[in-house]
Amino acid sequence: MRPIEIAAAGTMLTALVAGLVVPPDAVQGDLQRIMYVHVPSAWLAYLAFAVTLVASVAHLVTKRLEWDRRAGASAEVGVVFTGLALATGMIWGKPVWGVWWTWDARLVLTAAMFFVYLAYLGLRRSVDDPVIRGRRTAVFGVVAALQIPLVHFSVIWWRSLHQPPTVLRPGEPQIDPPLLFALLMAVVAFTVLYVALTRRRVELAAAEDRLLTTGGFDESVAGAAVSAPMTGEQR
Amino acid sequence: MRRYRWFIVAGLGLVAVLTGFLVANIGADLVYYRTTSEVVDETDPVGKGRFRLGGQVVPGSIAADATGVQFEVTDGVVTLEVDHRGAPQQLFREGIGVVVEGTWDGSTFHSDSMIIKHDEQYRTEDGGVYTPDSRFPSP
Numbered sequence: 172m173r174p175i176e177i178a179a180a181g182t183m184l185t186a187l188v189a190g191l192v193v194p195p196d197a198v199q200g201d202l203q204r205i206m207y208v209h210v211p212s213a214w215l216a217y218l219a220f221a222v223t224l225v226a227s228v229a230h231l232v233t234k235r236l237e238w239d240r241r242a243g244a245s246a247e248v249g250v251v252f253t254g255l256a257l258a259t260g261m262i263w264g265k266p267v268w269g270v271w272w273t274w275d276a277r278l279v280l281t282a283a284m285f286f287v288y289l290a291y292l293g294l295r296r297s298v299d300d301p302v303i304r305g306r307r308t309a310v311f312g313v314v315a316a317l318q319i320p321l322v323h324f325s326v327i328w329w330r331s332l333h334q335p336p337t338v339l340r341p342g343e344p345q346i347d348p349p350l351l352f353a354l355l356m357a358v359v360a361f362t363v364l365y366v367a368l369t370r371r372r373v374e375l376a377a378a379e380d381r382l383l384t385t386g387g388f389d390e391s392v393a394g395a396a397v398s399a400p401m402t403g404e405q406r
Numbered sequence: 407m408r409r410y411r412w413f414i415v416a417g418l419g420l421v422a423v424l425t426g427f428l429v430a431n432i433g434a435d436l437v438y439y440r441t442t443s444e445v446v447d448e449t450d451p452v453g454k455g456r457f458r459l460g461g462q463v464v465p466g467s468i469a470a471d472a473t474g475v476q477f478e479v480t481d482g483v484v485t486l487e488v489d490h491r492g493a494p495q496q497l498f499r500e501g502i503g504v505v506v507e508g509t510w511d512g513s514t515f516h517s518d519s520m521i522i523k524h525d526e527q528y529r530t531e532d533g534g535v536y537t538p539d540s541r542f543p544s545p
């Protein structure tokens with residue numbers, strides 16, 4: 172465990188306690204507590220894909236592969252949390268709105284963003300050469316980021332079922348102080364978790380690239396007696 | 407082909423989402439719901455067939471019978487009668503936003519589907535009041 176990972180566990184625990192202890196919403200009751208997972212998940216989607224944008228630009232400028240790895244790691248974490256935001260949104264929507272899903276601008280654009288970044292990860296997997304992969308995915312990472320403001324402002328630009336922003340809005344947050352505290356604690360916890368997860372993933376990506384560029388496994392690790400199992404065509 | 411598998415999965419998902427959005431909204435001219443003012447302003451809303459109507463439930467207007475609930479919705483300017491068949495949603499109450507789907511006969515909106523549209527405010531029991539979404543009335 173590293174300091175950042177201990178910090179992630181600590182803030183997560185604090186956020187969990189805060190989310191369970193603060194009073195329920197006057198209208199929605201305890202159902203509103205889903206917000207303490209849903210909103211930070213959506214926030215991480217924005218943050219992660221924004222970092223992918225910055226790292227993609229940095230890769231195009233510097234040509235350094237470490238920026239490409241950061242872009243990929245961030246997108247991977249972002250896709251997971253976009254999926255979590257969609258899932259918790261559906262779990263929240265069923266009892267409160269009365270439907271799991273509806274064809275509303277915010278919901279559709281978020282799902283579109285999820286699939287676009289899934290395609291980004293697919294593109295990363297489909298190119299073996301790190302240099303070509305870096306260039307192609309960096310362009311994808313820059314173009315795909317155009318959706319981020321579209322998703323966030325969709326509830327303001329279009330008439331939608333999804334409510335407009337509560338905290339990230341001009342004027343005062345439309346939320347009482349104890350509820351806002353729990354929400355901000357959750358946002359802090361998810362952000363620290365994002366940093367911890369992305370760092371590990373960048374290191375893993377660096378190890379993968381080393382494995383590919385050095386051309387195979389280091390036999391001294393597993394011992395020369397161990398060989399790869401035979402597969403279909405070789406047999 | 408194997409290398410592009412996830413690329414294809416994501417592409418199909420994206421196409422499915424966008425197609426669903428178009429199919430679901432094309433009948434309503436790409437508007438998620440109409441306000442009460444828009445329904446009254448339209449030249450022939452009766453001939454529009456099914457559409458969604460959004461508004462705030464008028465306090466004191468709710469009545470229930472064996473088949474459903476009757477109430478009024480408003481956008482702050484125009485108030486319309488709604489006759490809803492079926493059980494209302496769990497959060498249905500005075501002053502909350504609803505999006506009902508059905509047909510308009512010129513005097514009453516006949517709905518068979520209700521979605522609650524809650525606003526962006528989260529308050530504790532002793533906190534502030536719940537106020538209508540004032541962003542979309544057409545004066």
